[in-house]
Amino acid sequence: MKAILALEDGTYFEGESFGAAGEVTGELVFNTSMTGYQEVMTDPSYRGQIVTMTYPLIGNYGINDEDNESDEPQVSGFVVRESCNYPSNWRCQKTDEEFLKENNVIGIQNIDTRALTKHIRNQGMMQAVISTEDLNPNSLVQKAKESSLSSELxxxxxxxxxxxxxxxxxxxxxxxxxxxxxxxxxxxxxxxxxxxxxxxxxxxxxxxxxxxxxxxxxxxxxxxxxxxxxxxxxxxxxxxxxxxxxxxxxxxxxxxxxxxxxxxxxxxxxxxxxxxxxxxxxxxxxxxxxxxxxxxxxxxxxxxxxxxxxxxxxxxxxxxxxxxxxxxxxxxxxxxxxxxxxxxxxxxxxxxxxxxxxx
Known part of the structure; x- marks a missing residue:
């Protein structure tokens, strides 16, 4: 399923949806960890944020019930270059896509996360939207502009x-x-x-x-x-x-x-x-x-x-x-x-x- 990530400054990226379908706004940030994506997704400090992982392959050792940092994913959205469909680890219980889907979190993959990270690094954190429903970039940019980070996180x-x-x-x-x-x-x-x-x-x-x-x-x-x-x-x-x-x-x-x-x-x-x-x-x-x-x-x-x-x-x-x-x-x-x-x-x-x- 096609998905679009649009930023409030007018920049947008087209990719593929993984996880839940729908639309979500949040503050766009990036994380440079090569591992620990499950801990990142469930860290309450990421509440209200769309997180981009700079490491290109995410999900290769899967998800388990022991490594959560809270009861559920806290990220508003999740952005990766490639989500692994066939994880390999003795502790693996499900894929990252299954984890996101069952917790109603929208993810987007197959976008240039290196270019996106450099853009955030140069322009700073900003509001963004991921959507599998509205595929009009101009409309999504406007939604990103009109959104804001909650003060009651x-x-x-x-x-x-x-x-x-x-x-x-x-x-x-x-x-x-x-x-x-x-x-x-x-x-x-x-x-x-x-x-x-x-x-x-x-x-x-x-x-x-x-x-x-x-x-x-x-x-x-x-x-x-x-x-x-x-x-x-x-x-x-x-x-x-x-x-x-x-x-x-x-x-x-x-x-x-x-x-x-x-x-x-x-x-x-x-x-x-x-x-x-x-x-x-x-x-x-x-x-x-x-x-x-x-x-x-x-x-x-x-x-x-x-x-x-x-x-x-x-x-x-x-x-x-x-x-x-x-x-x-x-x-x-x-x-x-x-x-x-x-x-x-x-x-x-x-x-x-x-x-x-x-x-």
Missing amino acids: VQEVTVGESYFLQADFQSKYHIAVLDLGVKENMLDSFKQCNADLTVLPADTTAEEILELNPDGLFISNGPGDPKDNPEVIAEVEKLVGKLPLFGICFGHQILALALGADTYKLKFGHRGANHPVKNLSTGQVYITSQNHGYAVKEESLPEEMIVTHKNLNDDTVEGMKHTKLPIFSVQYHPEAAPGPHDSDFLFNKFIELIVDSAA
Whole structure:
């Protein structure tokens, strides 16, 4: 079945549909990972976005029930050069096309994803539409222009009510998790650190969090513009100095805003599994997994917050810590999935921070 991908700047690509039929709009972005397409599709941080995979062959090891980062695909649409119809892997349970179809997600293949990626890199992220119904490029471009990214994406992906998760081994700590779109591998990483978890909806108040008497608060990843969540920012601000705080990706940005700093939108974002990040205190370089379209403005950070990590591609802030309080955060994803495990020690670092602050 024919499909068209049209961008708000008038550019369009003709290809073939795979997955569900229909029409969908979203913010068009690209991811440079060679593997991990299932984790990408199910990552809540991609809510509202049409994701282009730069690696040309997607689906060659199939889909399984264990590697999802949430209960369902979160992408609005999926763009690939070629979808593999005959995956080969002992864990494979279905093809990527079957996965998209059963979850009503529209995909498009057989387009020049290299040209599309270069276009986004040069022009920046923009709204787009994929359709198998309306095949008029001019009409689709107009629809893309009239669409916009929702400001309530966090409300769409956060948990409906709180729930408890037990540590994988002997339970020693209790961490509250503010779920702004948390990935399953983040929760698994904490459970492996002997931590019980209480996962909380995004609208949980500071008072409700303190009533749980947790050893620390983790602020998760999530989709969209962090400034679209002033209520969350205000509640996190109330917790500064009350208990240890750790933020990853979107949580890093929320934490920065709660401390009085500012954030801004990147031209095309960082999405992939091989971004180099430098630890400024040791000089060590980590290869990191990333997925974000916003960054913390370094010059806006208050005096007591220092930058700990920098992105070696564009010098953006990748980590920060408080000089007096038990607070730190990183912009990248130490839990990876997909990506390298260079920085998975950061989950234990938060545990160490909890122990030190209690001493």
